[in-house]
Amino acid sequence: MLSTVRIAAISAAIVAVAATSTAAFAQKKYDTGASDTEIKVGNIIPYSGPASAYGVIGKTEEAYFKMINDRGGINGRKVNFVSYDDAYSPPKAVEQVRKLVESDEVLLVFNPLGTPSNTAIQKYLNSKKIPQLFVATGATKWNDPKNFPWTMGWQPSYQSEAQIYAKWLMKEKPDAKVAILYQNDDFGKDYLKGTKDGFGAKAASSIIMEESYEVSEPSIDGHIVKIKAANPDVLLIYTTPKFGAQTIKKTAELGWKPLQIITNVSASVGSVMQPAGFDNAQGVLSAAYAKDGADSQWNNDPGMKKWSEFLDKYMPGADKTDGGYVYGYGAAQTLAKVLEMCGDDLTRANVMKQAASLKDFTPDTLLPGVKINTSATDFAPIAQLQMQRFKGQKWELFGDIISGDVPSE
């Protein structure tokens, strides 16, 4: 009896000694791009060219880190945010990312935007073992920790969102005749695939029409007329904002009233619903994971108040209806959280380890109940969405928060 107590005491003592000694040995560890005073974060985003509207995201992130620095930085280190223009061109993206890595010597590349640009730099960054963290695209392929352990997404994937719509339709409107309008690029095709996967065996009988348009077309009115002629009762609108507004407006002009579901990408009150006309947009459905800056229901929300104060102070004159400000804030806050969790171990491996250990993290701008969770096998931080219906001048959330994780292929 006595001996067991003694053994227990001795082992406890050993454990205690071991614990204190590791604490004492926990020295500061750095990779290129981090030091006692600074963390260098690289970013590429289109500030010019066809997708330059997204440049707002980069500017918001820059302003966010300025705010962090004004408050003393992260664990005493200032964030040096270096952002370059890739003009949405893959060759330029490679050039700029190599500049970030080899000339500016950043610790990690954060929130690079666009599926083509990210595909172009993925192999390079993974071979150099540099984090390609929280990429700004909803393609499903970023959740692939086995083959690309240095790449991680952020927002819900397009496919998982489309699956949610398909599943909702099968439950609520089992006999629906569905028409799909999609943009003829990686974005639109991902939605198309997700919808078909969601319908499963019923895809062939439910989807009566697939109509695509090119992003370079000035107007898609002709496509809407064509779709109406096929007489579907559900219209899935997988478009970017400009075309989303055109679609809603045109269906109303035609006096046609199908059930319309619009992608989260084009669910902005300010840049889609308002231009389409609030009267025309009544009853349109969508799904969301973040709060809308132009939606008055969040006026008293503590998270959105912080966001609004941040904009007033660091980006005066910002158009709060632009979803890019909400997006950039949320993404930057997630990175700040990861860097904070890294503590004094600012190695690239630890950055990825911490990014893959987010538990129920909720940035200010996400919907109540939507949480960021990652693990060594789950590189899709946001995987939850909630259905919403447009009523009056804002979105009304309904139903439960739905998880739409699409496993990596």
Added chain:
Amino acid sequence: MSAAEEVEVVTEGQAVEAVPKRAMTLGYGTSLIVLAVLILIPLFVKNFIIFQMTMLLIYALAVMALNILTGGSGQFSLGQSAFYAVGAYTSAILMEHAGMNYALTLPVAGIVCFGFGFLFGQPALRLSGVYLALATFALATAMPQLLKLGYFEHWTGGVQGLVVTKPDAPFGLPMGQDMWLYYFTLAVSIGIYLASVNLLRSRSGRAFMAIRDNEIAASAMGVDVALYKTLAFGVSAGITGVAGGLGAIAVQFVAPDGYTIQLAISLFLGMVVGGVGWLPGSIVGSAFIIFVPNIAEGISKGLSGAVFGVLLFLVIFLVPHGARQVAIVAQQLAAKLKKN
């Protein structure tokens, strides 16, 4: 009226200024100095700058190809991005699907594009000046969409594009992938440059220039105008295709979004800045389209497009004939210094 003025009167109203064929190239001494610089620089700089220099050579090739077409045969093209894309995809598909050696894919890309350009040159024969520019413009806008077509998706990867594997240095040479690819590109570029110079000095080159200067006179002298015009298109497209193939290998990725009309306009711009009809100017033009946007971005991120516009305007305003004009002035200065 002096002789110089007479020449000006003759060329007035012509879209492309007549450049005597000797003035299209550099002297031996200068060529060797440029070559030495291009060979030595990579030994002293970082990998990413080597990558930039590789892109510099690749775009220089594409600009030079346009220069042969416009400066040589007097035809305009805003469709070079389409030939570049076809070359890039040919190389990428052969490497990734057929497992072909990267170096062997380049001649194939060149031949495919030569054929493509030659065929496109047929209908283009009926057009000239701005109309031809518009027709080629249509080609450039159509190309990204053609590459996205579901019909070709199995090979092109559709909207997702194709990822290309970067080659290692052969024979166990002690150099990195970037440096090897640079020297490889340099060798290809020099080869094509020399061939182009010889082409323009040859019978065919003289035929090109005769057509450029006066089509009717050329045909009266027995030049087969239709043949040489399409030939010029073919040669230009072929060289652009090789540049596209090299570009795909260097960037390691091809996607429809990489080859939009923006690229065609950049190449056109590079040609004008380098000096229309002056082949060595291509590398200057290429440097302009690669580095000046970066400089503009450094000056103002939000207004990078506007800054780029101002810089471009300054160049066109101060040196309307581009780098060629600068080179001529420099030459005259050097001659003066020698005399003194």
